[in-house]
Amino acid sequence: MKDLDVPGYNHGGGKVRLTTSGTVPMGVFKYKSPCPPNGSHTYEWTAKARAGGKVLATAKARRKYPE
Template sequence: MKPFCIMVCALILSATTASADFSISFKWGDIPLCTSGKPNRVGNPQFVLKGVPQGTKVIEFRLKDLDVPSYNHGGGKVKVSGDGRMPAGIFKYKSPCPPSGAHTYEWTATAKNGRQVLGTATARRRYPE
């Protein structure tokens, strides 16, 4: 029984280690200033991905307002490029648009091969900055 546990634990550890270096960064870019609480449909910011897990075919992006997590800002799916840069404007989403003061927003990038999740990375920024 112990050798089985050691093998399973090693597989889990290697899968965790493989995606542990997966990271994402972004800047808001040239989106229109919005503080009315009524988001604009805008093109995604440029993303820089590092440590994309081997075998990744698609990255799914989702934006969440951490101050109002129930609001769906949307996101998109992008095929993986070789250099880790995802250009601006590939997909449309509802821009950040807090009605009072700045909010903290989080992009989540999920690396997938079909339905299999290979890793997840997040990056946060305030808006307006």
């Protein structure tokens, strides 16, 4: 997750391996939720599916918080 208004702030994230069932195990992905100090900020979430170093798909979503 990236705060587009303060891109240098680290909200966490990282690489997560899926289980053979194709799910992300509970508790392996950690991030700091959006909580801007004043006004609203725009946040962008990005998820990439990779196999063998190759990007298979990328998904992105943006939202202002709070609205």
